[in-house]
Amino acid sequence: MFICSSCGKAYDLPICENCGCTVAKINDIWQLSDDPDIVTDSDGDKYIGYEFIGENYSGNRRNTIEYSDALFADEISKITGDGIFLDLGCGDGSITVPAARNGTNIIAADISNTMITLLKQKAAYNNISLNNVILCRMNALRIMLPDNFIDSVVSNGVLHLISNPEKVIQEIHRVLKSGGCFVFRDDVPGKTVDMPFDNDIYNKIVNEIFSLYWKTLKEHDIYPKKYNWNFDREEICTGLFSFKEQIVISVSREYLNKMKDGFLPRIKSRGFSDQVDVPSHLHDIVMQNVIEQIEWKYGKGFDEVAFRGIEPNIEVTIYKK
Numbered sequence: 001m002f003i004c005s006s007c008g009k010a011y012d013l014p015i016c017e018n019c020g021c022t023v024a025k026i027n028d029i030w031q032l033s034d035d036p037d038i039v040t041d042s043d044g045d046k047y048i049g050y051e052f053i054g055e056n057y058s059g060n061r062r063n064t065i066e067y068s069d070a071l072f073a074d075e076i077s078k079i080t081g082d083g084i085f086l087d088l089g090c091g092d093g094s095i096t097v098p099a100a101r102n103g104t105n106i107i108a109a110d111i112s113n114t115m116i117t118l119l120k121q122k123a124a125y126n127n128i129s130l131n132n133v134i135l136c137r138m139n140a141l142r143i144m145l146p147d148n149f150i151d152s153v154v155s156n157g158v159l160h161l162i163s164n165p166e167k168v169i170q171e172i173h174r175v176l177k178s179g180g181c182f183v184f185r186d187d188v189p190g191k192t193v194d195m196p197f198d199n200d201i202y203n204k205i206v207n208e209i210f211s212l213y214w215k216t217l218k219e220h221d222i223y224p225k226k227y228n229w230n231f232d233r234e235e236i237c238t239g240l241f242s243f244k245e246q247i248v249i250s251v252s253r254e255y256l257n258k259m260k261d262g263f264l265p266r267i268k269s270r271g272f273s274d275q276v277d278v279p280s281h282l283h284d285i286v287m288q289n290v291i292e293q294i295e296w297k298y299g300k301g302f303d304e305v306a307f308r309g310i311e312p313n314i315e316v317t318i319y320k321k
Ligand SMILES: C[S@@+](CC[C@H](N)C(=O)[O-])C[C@H]1O[C@@H](n2cnc3c(N)ncnc32)[C@H](O)[C@@H]1O
Pocket: 047, 048, 049, 050, 051, 088, 089, 090, 091, 092, 093, 094, 095, 109, 110, 111, 112, 115, 138, 139, 140, 141, 155, 156, 157, 158, 161, 162
């Protein structure tokens, strides 16, 4: 059941029986919003949809189901039971896809059709059916779902991309059933426990790429834009929700991530949100020049260098309505 954007009444897709309006479905994605993909210049709410970051967000690992994401998804499936899980700002499906494998009923929503298309590709690549998943292009600032309808919500890595996270959290609270859970993954993926590995070369190259890139762009009067809205989650959530619970999912697993699989394709294709305002033609020229300098210094195979670490345990905070 959804809320009609024209008349505000609850209806089942695709046609609102009350006002007759029909929702388009493009490439399996219900178009529940016609808001822009990205709003950075407005007196109202701003947000950074990943429409053009999409393809390159996860680099060559775009079809990989990460081990820790699968563990987190298992927890979500457990919390959701037979109910409905809303993955708000689902991106390329790092949580939706493994949760779909568990048979969980999911509404996967994002403002970017490109990101949702990547989600579909990840599922197809891993032979995971999306029969139990409703894919929607939707703005987190206006969740087109009725009150008291959803059993669990995750909005992982999304709230800081929206200038009014409080409004999103109020929306999440509204659509959750009484006893429903708003679940946060609190660890920073990629962060390591105490570092037993020497990643000096990897870190050195990453820092050099960043600094050469931004140094040249600054000469063109282009600066990294930190689109990152801070907010006091604890204050907002404890004000709205009735209970809070914290759990730890143990992971402790070694990983290795080659530069050519993650960092490099992402920065090369403007996949970091602070690159949003870099014009693409200038980016291409500057990036090519940076890579040439790095190759000259570290050799052509520099991108084979890998970051090794141990994934930390997953810290989860659950706010219950
Ligand atoms: C950093 S990604 C995180 C994706 C996913 N949740 C994950 O954990 O891998 C942020 C996602 O939020 C989406 N997003 C940004 N603003 C949004 C908005 N106002 N409504 C819905 N999605 C939004 C972006 O398009 C992007 O896919």
